Amino acid sequence: MNIIYVKNNEEMALKAASIIAAQVTLKNDCVLGLATGGTPVGTYANLIKWCKEGHISFKNVRSVNLDEYCNLPVTHPESYRCFMNTNLFDHVDIDKANTNVPDGLAADSEKAAKDYDALIDSLGVDLQLLGIGYNGHIGFNEPDSAFTMGTHVVELTQSTLEANARFFDNDVSKVPTHAITMGMRNIMSAKRILLIGGAEKAEIIEKAFFGPVTPEVPASILQLHKDVTVVCVKA
Numbered sequence: 001m002n003i004i005y006v007k008n009n010e011e012m013a014l015k016a017a018s019i020i021a022a023q024v025t026l027k028n029d030c031v032l033g034l035a036t037g038g039t040p041v042g043t044y045a046n047l048i049k050w051c052k053e054g055h056i057s058f059k060n061v062r063s064v065n066l067d068e069y070c071n072l073p074v075t076h077p078e079s080y081r082c083f084m085n086t087n088l089f090d091h092v093d094i095d096k097a098n099t100n101v102p103d104g105l106a107a108d109s110e111k112a113a114k115d116y117d118a119l120i121d122s123l124g125v126d127l128q129l130l131g132i133g134y135n136g137h138i139g140f141n142e143p144d145s146a147f148t149m150g151t152h153v154v155e156l157t158q159s160t161l162e163a164n165a166r167f168f169d170n171d172v173s174k175v176p177t178h179a180i181t182m183g184m185r186n187i188m189s190a191k192r193i194l195l196i197g198g199a200e201k202a203e204i205i206e207k208a209f210f211g212p213v214t215p216e217v218p219a220s221i222l223q224l225h226k227d228v229t230v231v232c233v234k235a
């Protein structure tokens, strides 16, 4: 495990983008596992800049996103498909046909989750980017999720609904209650993992990476992965 402490969010975004850029440079047809949320926005902004300047290209890159809300139209600005288009895909040379986000609108979401699970297995993720929730969740794998789970439909916990209300006019009742998420098995199967967190996540990062490996802190399982880098702001 490699823990890189940085001074602030700008430095975190630079370091994380450098690691992703290195991956894309080393293997131009790599598969990136991507995350949404507030934390990776600066990282994506750096990747957009470097792509526009011609330093990196996403032409042959394929991507799989961690998760998507159920029953939120993809045109809704808070849908994760819309987030990815706005914060990355619309501004780089990636072929959108090669980008994948779980289908939160599928009539049969259990089947959509199963299909996504098979897709991840067939692609094989080279580098998985992760944020972390205050309760230690990664993707939407909330505390006490089984470490063996593949992609599945999940009911969001109250703490996650409250944390995400800031994206929905601070109104918890507007936050979708269910999502499709990669499971811990999918995340652990990535060849390399990059987890990023700002100063506000310092406490949970400490718990996840220096405490016991337990389903109560989902991210703690990453201690068992052989190639994890954490870039976090020192509190």
Ligand code: F6R
Pocket (backbone or CB within 6 Å): 034, 035, 036, 037, 038, 039, 040, 066, 067, 130, 131, 132, 133, 137, 138, 139, 140
């Ligand atoms: C996002 C995701 C979540 C977030 C986590 C942190 O795709 O799966 O696990 O990474 O909730 O969110 P932010 O970055 O908004 O604090």
